[in-house]
Amino acid sequence: xxxxxxxxxxxxxxxxxxxxxxxxxxxxxxxxxxxxxxxxxxxxxxxxxxxxxxxxxxxxxxxxxxxxxxxxxxxxxxxxxxxxxxxxxxxxxxxxxxxxxxxxxxxxxxxxxxxxxxxxxxxxxxxxxxxxxxxxxxxxxxxxxxxxxxxxxxxxxxxxxxxxxxxxxxxxxxxxxxxxxxxxxxxxxxxxxxxxxxxxxxxxxxxxxxxxxxxxxxxxxxxxxxxxxxxxxxxxxxxxxxxxxxxxxxxxxxxxxxxxxxxxxxxxxxxxxxxxxxxxxxxxxxxxxxxxxxxxxxxxxxxxxxxxxxxxxxxxxxxxxxxxxxxxxxxxxxxxxxxxxx
Amino acid sequence: xxxxxxxxxxxxxxxxxxxxxxxxxxxxxxxxxxxxxxxxxxxxxxxxxxxxxxxxxxxxxxxxxxxxxxxxxxxxxxxxxxxxxxxxxxxxxxxxxxxxxxxxxxxxxxxxxxxxxxxxxxxxxxxxxxxxxxxxxxxxxxxxxxxxxxxxxxxxxxxxxxxxxxxxxxxxxxxxxxxxxxxxxxxxxxxxxxxxxxxxxxxxxxxxxxxxxxxxxxxxxxxxxxxxxxxxxxxxxxxxxxxxxxxxxxxxxxxxxxxxxxxxxxxxxxxxxxxxxxxxxxxxxxxxxxxxxxxxxxxxxxxxxxxxxxxxxxxxxxxxxxxxxxxxxxxxxxxxxxxxxx
Numbered sequence: 001x002x003x004x005x006x007x008x009x010x011x012x013x014x015x016x017x018x019x020x021x022x023x024x025x026x027x028x029x030x031x032x033x034x035x036x037x038x039x040x041x042x043x044x045x046x047x048x049x050x051x052x053x054x055x056x057x058x059x060x061x062x063x064x065x066x067x068x069x070x071x072x073x074x075x076x077x078x079x080x081x082x083x084x085x086x087x088x089x090x091x092x093x094x095x096x097x098x099x100x101x102x103x104x105x106x107x108x109x110x111x112x113x114x115x116x117x118x119x120x121x122x123x124x125x126x127x128x129x130x131x132x133x134x135x136x137x138x139x140x141x142x143x144x145x146x147x148x149x150x151x152x153x154x155x156x157x158x159x160x161x162x163x164x165x166x167x168x169x170x171x172x173x174x175x176x177x178x179x180x181x182x183x184x185x186x187x188x189x190x191x192x193x194x195x196x197x198x199x200x201x202x203x204x205x206x207x208x209x210x211x212x213x214x215x216x217x218x219x220x221x222x223x224x225x226x227x228x229x230x231x232x233x234x235x236x237x238x239x240x241x242x243x244x245x246x247x248x249x250x251x252x253x254x255x256x257x258x259x260x261x262x263x264x265x266x267x268x269x270x271x272x273x274x275x276x277x278x279x280x281x282x283x284x285x286x287x288x289x290x291x292x293x294x295x296x297x298x299x300x301x302x303x304x305x306x307x308x309x310x311x312x313x314x315x316x317x318x319x320x321x322x323x324x325x326x327x328x329x330x331x332x333x334x335x336x337x338x339x340x341x342x
Numbered sequence: 343x344x345x346x347x348x349x350x351x352x353x354x355x356x357x358x359x360x361x362x363x364x365x366x367x368x369x370x371x372x373x374x375x376x377x378x379x380x381x382x383x384x385x386x387x388x389x390x391x392x393x394x395x396x397x398x399x400x401x402x403x404x405x406x407x408x409x410x411x412x413x414x415x416x417x418x419x420x421x422x423x424x425x426x427x428x429x430x431x432x433x434x435x436x437x438x439x440x441x442x443x444x445x446x447x448x449x450x451x452x453x454x455x456x457x458x459x460x461x462x463x464x465x466x467x468x469x470x471x472x473x474x475x476x477x478x479x480x481x482x483x484x485x486x487x488x489x490x491x492x493x494x495x496x497x498x499x500x501x502x503x504x505x506x507x508x509x510x511x512x513x514x515x516x517x518x519x520x521x522x523x524x525x526x527x528x529x530x531x532x533x534x535x536x537x538x539x540x541x542x543x544x545x546x547x548x549x550x551x552x553x554x555x556x557x558x559x560x561x562x563x564x565x566x567x568x569x570x571x572x573x574x575x576x577x578x579x580x581x582x583x584x585x586x587x588x589x590x591x592x593x594x595x596x597x598x599x600x601x602x603x604x605x606x607x608x609x610x611x612x613x614x615x616x617x618x619x620x621x622x623x624x625x626x627x628x629x630x631x632x633x634x635x636x637x638x639x640x641x642x643x644x645x646x647x648x649x650x651x652x653x654x655x656x657x658x659x660x661x662x663x664x665x666x667x668x669x670x671x672x673x674x675x676x677x678x679x680x681x682x683x684x
Contacts, residue, residue: 142483
């Protein structure tokens with residue numbers, strides 16, 4: 001996956017530089033972003049959906065699967081603009097890099113605005129390049145057209161999920177059920193189920209396999225998002241690549257938070273409401289919120305939910321109509337997606 | 343075009359509402375944006391590229407052409423975020439509408455940030471729906487796959503052009519040549535040449551027709567952008583749908599401005615540099631800049647360039663290998679794209 005992504009970006013680079021040498025910086029940033037870090041989960045699920053659907057181990061399938069990393073680059077680059085996150089994978093986020101370039105170059109106008117605008121455009125470019133990489137992957141045209149509806153659904157669902165996520169955040173939603181629905185669209189379908197479906201449809205899978213992959217993909221994807229939520233609060237910044245407590249400062253309405261609010265005493269609720277979403281939250285505030293997430297039992301409940309959902313996924317894949325090779329890898333991927341290490 | 347866009351949005355609406363009833367507002371905003379206003383130039387050029395390439399008058403081609411209006415909706419919605427424009431087509435821009443919704447709903451957090459994030463996501467959704475509408479237009483799969491490289495180039499070029507545009511703006515570029523290059527990518531290729539190519543490739547056109555369409559499309563598209571630049575400064579706000587002087591307050595480095603700076607005395611240059619890009623520029627400042635654009639001869643020079651480029655386009659289409667019907671419409675479209683009325 002790393003190699004085919006690197007090759008694809010080397011193919012695009014002269015095309016953009018030919019428009020203007022000023023665009024070399026854009027190609028550098030995309031390359032840097034894409035080739036450093038990331039668990040490559042979406043491309044792995046897509047590739048193993050393909051293999052699960054009877055596809056052979058061939059380069060075209062790897063290219064098609066790897067294109068999902070470009071979709072994801074768009075999602076992350078735009079996400080960092082929307083959340084005003086300065087850090088991604090332990091490095092400055094894309095909008096931050098362009099804001100810094102603006103300052104360093106002594107350009108006129110608003111450096112922050114320039115950085116955000118550049119990141120919006122570069123995110124769009126990644127989304128466009130993703131589609132191009134899929135279509136030029138080398139897979140047969142009937143396979144591509146057959147898989148297009150899944151591809152479109154995947155991309156539309158993640159946008160819808162992100163909007164619902166924002167809506168929960170600003171409206172102060174506090175129900176585990178609603179938080180789980182956001183996790184389903186923003187993450188479970190987008191990260192696990194749809195990549196599996198895409199690969200399987202490319203390989204010509206029938207409805208039985210598609211349904212079986214949903215039985216594995218949806219609960220696993222939800223467990224993945226819950227793990228991400230827990231790491232966002234309790235994770236080690238050197239592993240998550242994000243400063244500790246960022247999710248709390250942003251006021252994200254995760255299942256973990258919703259579970260705490262559902263179980264909290266009125267006094268505990270008041271403290272959570274006061275601290276959550278405070279952009280100036282310091283280390284003590286983060287520690288206080290962590291304490292409340294433990295005391296209310298929210299952390300334990302979320303860990304239990306992760307374990308239950310992961311088991312549901314493993315039970316589903318155990319009986320799914322896929323080869324034993326694919327089954328073994330999908331069991332491993334379930335562990336990797338829900339692991340306590342980011 | 344209006345009818346097929348309306349039908350497409352009615353098809354998408356239940357799909358998003360099924361994810362969550364909270365998404366009804368998103369479908370409303372896209373519908374409202376797409377069905378009110380816009381000259382439909384890109385879909386017209388695509389359709390007539392198709393007819394020029396020998397395609398018949400059929401619904402599938404109209405649907406494919408209309409999908410470009412969704413690409414353009416993405417560009418405009420993101421553009422308004424990047425330029426912090428509160429108005430589009432005489433109505434609040436999409437990010438403004440969502441910021442207002444945030445205030446009206448009494449939600450927590452930053453209303454402006456919520457509006458911008460919603461607009462980024464909705465722009466992305468339009469880009470995704472555009473691709474879906476093209477692929478499901480009903481055209482044959484070999485035609486679609488043949489045309490994909492043009493579609494990808496078109497979308498990547500507009501992103502690159504917009505980035506170069508920003509770069510000129512912040513670096514205070516002042517060369518007519520550089521401003522024209524921005525106009526070529528941001529606008530000429532995206533608005534005229536590539537839509538024509540897309541239609542022609544869908545119809546199976548050969549390299550001769552593609553080259554002939556470039557001969558018409560590039561100069562016409564440049565003339566279109568120059569007309570837009572002139573209207574942005576001298577146009578009637580009730581016709582442009584944008585407040586007078588917005589382009590001047592944003593400090594856009596158009597060909598018009600570059601021509602003024604190239605011809606200005608040092609005193610005139612200093613005044614332009616001081617006023618251009620001042621977000622607080624008032625009516626007097628706008629009038630002063632307009633005066634300088636006239637005095638330096640920049641307005642006349644730009645009008646002359648528009649006339650020359652339009653003539654070049656008309657000369658090219660006069661001898662292009664297209665049917666007389668297509669030729670007649672393309673001549674009319676050239677007039678419409680460069681007309682002094684928006």
